[in-house]
Amino acid sequence: MPHTVIEVSRSTLKRLPLYLHVLEDLHRQKQEYISCTALALKFDFGSIQVRKDLEVTGAEGTAKIGFRISDLIRNIKTFLGWHNVQDAFLVGAGNLGKALLGYRDFDLYGLNIVAVFDKDPAKIGTRIFDKEVMPVEKMPGLAARMHVNIGIVAVSAIAAQEVVNVMVASGIRAVWNFAPAPLEIPQGIILENARLTQSLAVLSNKLKCLLEEETKESVPCPM
Secondary structure, eight states: OOOOOOOOOHHHHHHHHHHHHHHHHHHHTTOOEEOHHHHHTTTTSOHHHHHHHHHTTTOOOBTTTBEEHHHHHHHHHHHHTOSSOEEEEEEOOSHHHHHHHHOGGGGGGTEEEEEEEESOTTTTTOEETTEEEEEGGGHHHHHHHHTOOEEEEOSOHHHHHHHHHHHHHTTOOEEEEOSSSOOOOOTTOEEEEOOHHHHHHHHHHHHHHHHHHHTTOOOOOOO
8 A cells, every 4th residue: 555645734844843842841740631722722823723733643632631642742753753863964063053063952853963064174173062073075975874864054155055065966865954045956855944034034023013013103013
């Protein structure tokens, strides 16, 4: 029987980690069950939306009892691919790269940065969080031997496309891009852009509107 691929919206994929964070906290508090209504109250989502989101993971609740929290955690992690740790290469040993390397909770979400690369001779050979910075030229050989599928781009916009080209040539199948630049990738490669500036733009605009509302200035604010 052929495997059925479930199409899921980006909005649902973004909400599932939010649920997971709350569920893991409740699990640590020894809470055993939770309803969609109770989970929805912790966010600005309706209970119907929460139920639909959880259903895509294959989670099954019990009437009048709700969902077993431990089962929900397992289902969400399995659906997101976080039940097995995926190794990743990071390119860019600047401030952003150092911050990503220093984030200790990635392993909780199925990501393990196993190597870091850079083109700057001054950075090559130095160590960041006990990982040696290697020249980008070493990536293809290491990717082939280690079967790494994920590449993280933490370089400048100017250098990003060149880095992605090397990643793709090395056999990387999925790229997590932190560079503020549009990238061209061949068909069959997954690209996810982490748009920090877009998120900041939304935050800044909402704050601007809030402050102007408080001073009675008429400005249309986003919802």
